[in-house]
Amino acid sequence: MTCSKILVAPSILAADFSRLAEEIRRVTESGADWLHLDIMDGHFVDNISFGPAIVATIRKQTTWPLDVHLMIEHADHYLPRFVEAGANSITIHVEPEAKHDVGKTLAAIRAAGCHAGLSLNPATEFAAIEPFLTSIDLLLVMTVHPGFGGQAFRPEMMTKVRRAKEWREARQAKLHLEVDGGINAETAKLSIENGADVLVAGTSIFRTDDYAQAIRDLRG
Ligand code: DX5
Ligand code: ZN
Numbered sequence: 240m241t242c243s244k245i246l247v248a249p250s251i252l253a254a255d256f257s258r259l260a261e262e263i264r265r266v267t268e269s270g271a272d273w274l275h276l277d278i279m280d281g282h283f284v285d286n287i288s289f290g291p292a293i294v295a296t297i298r299k300q301t302t303w304p305l306d307v308h309l310m311i312e313h314a315d316h317y318l319p320r321f322v323e324a325g326a327n328s329i330t331i332h333v334e335p336e337a338k339h340d341v342g343k344t345l346a347a348i349r350a351a352g353c354h355a356g357l358s359l360n361p362a363t364e365f366a367a368i369e370p371f372l373t374s375i376d377l378l379l380v381m382t383v384h385p386g387f388g389g390q391a392f393r394p395e396m397m398t399k400v401r402r403a404k405e406w407r408e409a410r411q412a413k414l415h416l417e418v419d420g421g422i423n424a425e426t427a428k429l430s431i432e433n434g435a436d437v438l439v440a441g442t443s444i445f446r447t448d449d450y451a452q453a454i455r456d457l458r459g
Contacts, residue, residue, distance in 0.1 A: 244436070245431060245436055245437075245438065245457075245458045245459070246272040246273060246415075246436060246437045246438070247270065247271055247272050247273075247437075247438050247440065247444075247454050247457050247458060248271070248272060248273040248274065248275040248306050248417070248437055248438065248439045248440075249266045249271045249274060249275060249439075249440060249441065249444045249445065249450075249454075250275040250276075250277055250388065250419070250439050250440060250441035250444075250445075251263075251274060251275065251276055251277070251297070251441075252277045252288060252388050252441050253388045253389075253441030253442050253444070253445035253446060254266075254441075254445045255445070259296070259297070259300075260300050262445070263297060263300045263301050264300070264301075265450055266444065266445075266450050266454075267301055267303050268451075269450035269451035269453075269454055270450075270451055270454040270455065271303065271444075271450075271454060272303075272304070272437075273303060273304040273305070273306040273327075273328075273437070274297065274301065274303050274304070274305055274306065275306045275308060275419070275439045275441075276289075276293075276294055276297065276305055276306065276307045276308065276326075277308050277310065277385075278290065278294075278307060278308065278309050278310060278311055278321070279310045279311070279385075279386065280310070280311035280312060282311070282312045283310050283311050283312050283332065283334075283336055283337055284310045284385050284386035285386050286386045286387055290317075290320075291317070291320040291321050291323070291324040292324070294307060294321060294324035294325060294326060295323075295324040295325060297325075298324060298325030304327040304328065305325060305326050305327050305328075306326075306327065306328045306330070306356075306417075306437075306439075307321050307326040307327075307328065307329045307330065308330045308356075308358065308379065308419070308439075309321070309329060309330060309331050309332070310332065310385050310386070311337070312336070312337060312338045312339075313337075313338050313339055314329075314331045314332075314337060314339050314344050315339040315340065315343065315344045315347060316339075318344065318347055318348065318351070319351070322351040322352075322353060326353055327353060327354065328353055328354035328355070328356055328376065328377060329348045329353050329354070329355065329356060330355075330356025330357065330358050330377060330379050330417075331344050331345070331348070331356070331357060331358070332357075332358050332359070332360070333357055333358065333359050333363060333367045333368050333371070334359070334360055334363055334367075341357070341371060342370075342371065342374065345357065345371060345374045345375060346374070349374075354376040354377060355374065355375050355376050355377070356375060356376065356377035356378070356379050356415075356417070357371050357375045357377070357378055357379065358378075358379035358380070358381055358419075359379075359380065359381060359399070360381050360384060360385060361381055361382070361383065361384055361393050361395075361396055362384070365398075365399045365402050365403075372403075372406060372412075372414070373412075375414065376413070376414065376415060377414065377415040377416075377417055377437070378403050378414060378415070378416055378417065379417045379418075379419055379439075380396055380399045380400050380403070380416070380417070380418050380419075380435075381396070381419055381420055382396045382418050382419060382420040382421055382422065382426070382430070383419075383420030383421050384420075385419075385420070388441040388442055389441070389442045390420055390421055391421050392420060392421030392422065392423075392426040393420075393421070394426075394429065396418075397429060397430070397433040400416055400418065400430060400433040400434050400435050401433045401434055403416050403434065404416060404433065404434025405434075407434070415436055415437050416434050416435045416436055416437065417435065417436075417437035417438075417439060418430045418435045418437070418438060418439065419439035420439070422438050422439060422440040422443060422457065423440070423442075423443040423456075423457070424443070424456040424457060424459070427440070427456075427457045427458075427459060428459050431459060438457050438458075440453075440457055443456075443457065444457075
């Protein structure tokens, strides 16, 4: 299948946490499709964000799909807590520094009834995720090195998006191709042209006054 609808997943990381409930209401009423929740542990990435308690708090505020991106070590260990908190899709990292058995963690995500996502950092070769393509619902191509919002998009990552798109087309597979990092109207266009159908965006939505306009601009 080709996923023709472009989905926009605002990253809560750039929201104003002092009024999180209001931010969630505003962004979902402005046309967001999913909410992207960036979980950072200070080990796999050089930053700490929030954990399952905040995911559960967000779950109480909205029925929208929660797209949980685990940038943590030992995702297999913490997985049940994010499932319990109400995640709909859970994305893990393929790099050895994430310290888990990728195949087993993906299987555990699906067994828990969630969509399984796999992500790779800019420095990681596409070949690393290839063995898992038939075991996932979503491939998240990082377009910045993970850890912080507001970084510049890396256009050379489009080679990976294109390869995934070709793989998807050749097999008529149902696979979302998501990009994350530095996504704005211009880089969204480039990502869509290369085959992405899910756009994660923090800064370009939450650091504007008109979320609806920002989301429309991303869809192009
Ligand atoms: C990066 C995170 C992203 C980040 C995107 O480590 O995974 O989701 O919040 O932020 P922007 O859109 O500001 O680059
Ligand atoms: Zn993310």
